Amino acid sequence: xxxxxxxxxEAIPFEPTRRRTAYWPWLAALAAAAIxxxxxxxxxxxxxxxxxxxxxxxxLLLGFGGLLSFGHACFFGSAAYLSGLALRDWGWTxxxxxxxxxxxxxxxxxxxGMVAIRRQGIYFAMVTLALAQIVYFACLQLPFTGGEDGxxxxxxxxxxxxxxxxxxxxxxxxxxxxxxxxxxxxxxxxGYWLIWRTVNSPFGTVLxxxxxxxxxxxxxxxxxxxxxxxxxxxxxxxxxxxxATKALVVGLASLSDVSWHMSGEVxxxxxxxxxxxxxxxxxxxxxxxxxxxxLASLGSWVTVTIGCVFVVCVMAFRRGMxxxxxxxxxxxL
Amino acid sequence: MDISLQAILSQAMLxxxxxxxxxxxxxxxAVIFGMLNVVNFAHGAFYMLGAFVxxxxxxxxGKWLGDEGVRLSFWAALLVSPxxxxxxxxxxxRLMLRRLYQVDHLYGLLLTFGLALILEGLFSxxxxxxxxxxxxxxxxxxxxxxxxxxxFPKYRLFSIVLSLAVCFAVWFLIERTRxxxxxxxxxxxxxVTRAFGIDVPLLRTLTYFLGVALxxxxxxxxxxxxxxxxxxxxxxxxxxxAVVVIGGMGSIMGAILTGLALGLLEGVVKVFYPPLAxxxxxxxxxxxxxxxxxxxxxxEA
Numbered sequence: 001x002x003x004x005x006x007x008x009x010e011a012i013p014f015e016p017t018r019r020r021t022a023y024w025p026w027l028a029a030l031a032a033a034a035i036x037x038x039x040x041x042x043x044x045x046x047x048x049x050x051x052x053x054x055x056x057x058x059x060l061l062l063g064f065g066g067l068l069s070f071g072h073a074c075f076f077g078s079a080a081y082l083s084g085l086a087l088r089d090w091g092w093t094x095x096x097x098x099x100x101x102x103x104x105x106x107x108x109x110x111x112x113g114m115v116a117i118r119r120q121g122i123y124f125a126m127v128t129l130a131l132a133q134i135v136y137f138a139c140l141q142l143p144f145t146g147g148e149d150g151x152x153x154x155x156x157x158x159x160x161x162x163x164x165x166x167x168x169x170x171x172x173x174x175x176x177x178x179x180x181x182x183x184x185x186x187x188x189x190x191g192y193w194l195i196w197r198t199v200n201s202p203f204g205t206v207l208x209x210x211x212x213x214x215x216x217x218x219x220x221x222x223x224x225x226x227x228x229x230x231x232x233x234x235x236x237x238x239x240x241x242x243x244a245t246k247a248l249v250v251g252l253a254s255l256s257d258v259s260w261h262m263s264g265e266v267x268x269x270x271x272x273x274x275x276x277x278x279x280x281x282x283x284x285x286x287x288x289x290x291x292x293x294x295l296a297s298l299g300s301w302v303t304v305t306i307g308c309v310f311v312v313c314v315m316a317f318r319r320g321m322x323x324x325x326x327x328x329x330x331x332x333l
Numbered sequence: 334m335d336i337s338l339q340a341i342l343s344q345a346m347l348x349x350x351x352x353x354x355x356x357x358x359x360x361x362x363a364v365i366f367g368m369l370n371v372v373n374f375a376h377g378a379f380y381m382l383g384a385f386v387x388x389x390x391x392x393x394x395g396k397w398l399g400d401e402g403v404r405l406s407f408w409a410a411l412l413v414s415p416x417x418x419x420x421x422x423x424x425x426x427r428l429m430l431r432r433l434y435q436v437d438h439l440y441g442l443l444l445t446f447g448l449a450l451i452l453e454g455l456f457s458x459x460x461x462x463x464x465x466x467x468x469x470x471x472x473x474x475x476x477x478x479x480x481x482x483x484x485f486p487k488y489r490l491f492s493i494v495l496s497l498a499v500c501f502a503v504w505f506l507i508e509r510t511r512x513x514x515x516x517x518x519x520x521x522x523x524x525v526t527r528a529f530g531i532d533v534p535l536l537r538t539l540t541y542f543l544g545v546a547l548x549x550x551x552x553x554x555x556x557x558x559x560x561x562x563x564x565x566x567x568x569x570x571x572x573x574x575a576v577v578v579i580g581g582m583g584s585i586m587g588a589i590l591t592g593l594a595l596g597l598l599e600g601v602v603k604v605f606y607p608p609l610a611x612x613x614x615x616x617x618x619x620x621x622x623x624x625x626x627x628x629x630x631x632x633e634a
Contacts (some may be wrong), residue, residue, distance in 0.1 A: 068439050115619055118626040122372045122438050123582065127622060130575040130615050136611045260571060264446055271443065303454030310447025314431060314440050 030189065037181050038171060044250065046181060048289045049188040050246035055269040055281030057238035062267075063276035064199055065231045066211030070125040070263050071112065071132025072239055077258030078135055079105040079240030080247035082188050084151040085144050087248070094157045094165055096189070098244040105240020106233055108135070114234035117225055120214075129260060136258045150254030154247055159183060165248075180249065187245050191238050196278060198234065207231055268306065271313050274320025279333045283322050341604050343483045348600015349593065350558070352487045353496035354551055356592030358498055358569065359576040360585065361547035364507070367583030368520045368540040371378060371441035376573065377566025378531030379418050379545050383552025384467070384561045385456065386414035389589035391469035407469045410553050419542040426541040431534070449567065456563035464560030493555045499550065500589045503543070507585055516540060575618045581631020591629060 036045055054076055061067045083101030092100065110192045116127045139145050146152060156165035165183060168175035172262040198204050210217045210224055218224050247253045256262060265288065273284025288306070313320065319327055326333040358380060365373045390405025390413065405413060425448065433440045434509050477484040507513040518526045519536045527533050559565060576595055580587030595614050603610040621629060 068442075070442075115622055118622060122366075122370075122442060123578070125374065125439065126574050126582075127618075128370050129571060130578060130618050133571050133575070134612055134615045134619070137615075140611075141608050187590060217360045249501075255454065264450070267443065267446075299455035303450050303457065305454075307447045307450030307454060310450065311429070311444060314444040314447060318436070318440065 003303040022098065026193075030185075033185055033189075034182070037176050037178065040176075042176055042181050044289075044293065046184045046249045047246065048286055049184055050242045050249060051266075051269065051289055052282040052285040053188045053191045053245070054239050054242035055266055055273070055285040056192055056278075057235050057242060057271045058266045059275055059277075060195050060198065060238070061231055061235040062270055063280070064089070064204060064211065065207050065228060065235075067117075067228065067232065068121075068125045068267070069116070069128040069232070069235075070260070070267070071128035071130075071135075072236075072266055073231040073258050073260065073262035074112070074132035074135035075105040075109055075236040076243035076246075076262065076266075077139060078108055079243035080253035080257050081139055081145055081151055083244035084154040084247045084253040087157060088151065088154050089144065094159050094183075094248055097157075098241065098248065101244030101247070102237055102240045105243065106237035109233045109240075110229075113236065117232065119192045119226045122194065132260065132263060136255070136260070139255060139258045145253075146326020148255065150252055151247075152252055154253065155252045156180060156248060156251070184245055184249060187241065191241050192282075199278065200275065203227070203230070204301075265306075268310055268313070270320075271318075272309060272320055274323030274326070274333075277320070277322045277326055277333050280320050280322035284320065287321070292315075339482055339522030341601060343485075344491070344600040344604045345597055346480070346483065346485055346600075348597045348603070350493055350596070351599060352593040352596020353493045354555055354569075354592075355573060355576050356500055356589045357496045357547060357551040357554075357598050358573045359580065359592045360503060360543040361433055361551075362573060362577050363580070363583055363585055363588035364503065364547070365541060365544035366577070366587070368516055369430070369434070369441075370438050370520075371433075371445065371541075372438075373544065374442055374445040374570070374575075375425075375448040375452065376445075376548050377546075377568075377570030378449040379422065379548035379566070380552040380555070380569065381456065381533055381561075381563060381566035382421070383418050383549030384412045384565065385460075385552070386410065386417055386549070387469065387553045387556045388467050388561045390414075391467065394461040402470070407448060407471045407553075407557070409549065410469070410556075411550065415546035415549040415551045418552070419546035422541050423538055426538050430536075430541065434537075449570075453563050460561075460563055462562055462564055464562030464565070467556040467561055467598060470557040483610040488557055492558065495554060496551075499547070503547065504585050524543060572614055575614050579614075579618050579621050579628055581628030584628070584630040587630025 002325070022332040033049075036042075054072075058069070060070050061072075063070055079101035081101075082104040086100045087094065087097040089189070090267055112128065112131045115131060116124055119127055140147060144151070148280055158164050159179070163179055163183075165180045166177070167179050169178045198260075199207075206217065206222055209220075210222070214224055243257060245251075269284035269288050270281045272287055273282065274280030288309075290301060291305065291309070295305055298305075317324055322333050358376060358531055360410040362373055362376050387405070387407070387410035391407075394405050395401045395403040429444060430441060433444060470488060478488050478490060485633050507516060515526070515531055516536055516539075518529075519531065519533045523533045555565070572623075573592075576592050579586055579595070580589075582593035595617065598617070599610055599613055602613045625631075
């Protein structure tokens with residue numbers, strides 16, 4: 001994330017963008033993801049995919065826009081609650097429920113974004129944190145959310161009214177929820193693809209320019225505030241998509257989904273994997289998820305460990321795992 | 334709606350009490366932010382730590398020393414606890430924060446967030462999350478005084494007065510003394526300040542010590558009122574952040590006045606519409622930001 005300072009009159013280095021896109025990494029990743037449930041516990045993998053999408057959506061804002069939101073859990077969690085409401089109480093089909101949650105998070109993102117982008121840096125972080133807290137209290141007190149218990153028993157339903165998402169397929173002596181798994185895989189890959197397209201679009205380039213030097217971008221005539229707001233809304237919407245999908249997978253929307261600890265967790269995922277890299281948040285989300293899973297029996301030592309990882313990341317390797325690797329390979333990942 | 338004036342006044346007094354804690358905590362936060370440009374996310378954890386030093390000193394010190402009779406009295410805790418918490422702060426500033434001044438300020442926030450998780454997690458392992466009562470409230474402060482409209486607990490009155498006195502002392506120290514002018518000069522222009530022969534790194538350590546010690550002090554004063562629990566800091570820190578944002582980050586007077594006013598507002602709202610009491614501060618924050626992005630007492634950046 002080193003800022004490049006160009007001097008006045010110096011020629012801007014022209015780097016021709018590659019027009020042809022390599023599709024094989026996508027296909028390889030999809031193929032790998034498609035066979036994973038036969039080896040690893042699918043529910044855990046599905047949860048990881050949701051968190052990976054959440055971290056990627058967050059990274060769109062932090063890594064490419066340079067905006068540290070400390071309240072992103074409010075989009076993740078509120079979408080989980082909204083889709084839970086639509087699925088359980090209104091009996092909507094899963095795809096409509098998820099869309100409803102995502103739309104809700106997008107609208108919320110617009111409202112929060114409009115207030116928050118008026119400040120920069122640390123102020124921005126604190127404003128998003130405080131606004132997210134309003135959402136937290138709303139989720140605690142609104143009549144449909146179940147208060148401390150959360151919104152429980154969210155049904156999986158039938159996709160498009162046809163495919164039963166709670167159906168399982170026998171594989172050896174295990175029952176695999178393959179329908180749900182491939183649906184979640186499609187959703188998270190779709191979201192990830194959208195982020196990848198955004199980052200590599202002219203919009204993404206302007207966003208990076210704003211991150212590097214906001215005053216310069218402004219003087220070039222870009223309406224910086226609009227770009228920031230658009231990035232914020234997009235990131236909020238995709239975080240909502242992740243949260244709604246997670247609610248479908250776990251069957252539960254809980255207060256921990258909207259709490260500021262969750263906001264901190266997604267920052268850690270991004271930081272640990274490498275902010276500003278495309279792959280980093282995925283690696284970070286998987287690492288944090290596995291860490292939680294492995295240490296679950298240790299009680300509060302999980303929190304201590306996560307805190308230590310945080311401190312080590314900030315002190316020793318700010319590029320994150322993928323960032324360090326990319327730096328070492330001298331290419332972007 | 335039938336609400337007596339007495340109910341409003343008594344809630345207002347309780348709110349003022351909360352406000353005194355908000356003021357003390359946001360003052361520490363504002364001092365650290367104003368001088369070091371660090372958002373001290375661990376502030377709530379230091380507050381919790383301050384309360385725990387008082388609790389452990391009263392309940393366990395004797396057991397550790399092998400003499401059941403030895404106790405750290407409340408008055409001693411008022412001095413010892415901020416000192417110990419402040420020293421931990423010095424260690425953290427010297428070993429970690431110091432290395433982050435050159436990079437983006439966001440890393441300071443992230444580091445202290447990690448530290449907050451570590452401290453909260455450590456204490457959650459050994460202490461009940463539901464909280465433990467502090468039994469060391471001095472006998473002098475038992476009972477209540479008649480304020481005319483209500484009987485107000487003596488201890489709460491004491492905590493309000495003490496907090497306000499400390500707030501004023503810190504304001505005086507920073508705005509009116511020579512040390513304070515060095516501190517302010519050190520933030521405005523570290524290089525020039527250094528050229529005048531002033532030890533800027535030492536000033537920074539001192540600043541962090543002061544801010545963190547204020548959090549520790551708030552913890553001790555809060556211990557007899559609220560139950561001492563590992564979570565007490567993380568519940569409060571977000572509110573204190575909102576107070577600092579409303580007051581204008583880095584503004585000393587802004588932090589004090591806003592803290593008091595918002596505590597009062599929260600108390601009054603609790604009378605009229607209880608569910609809103611938790612949220613009202615954040616709503617005020619959103620409104621203030623729409624109207625004055627720099628906060629009520631902040632200077633436009």
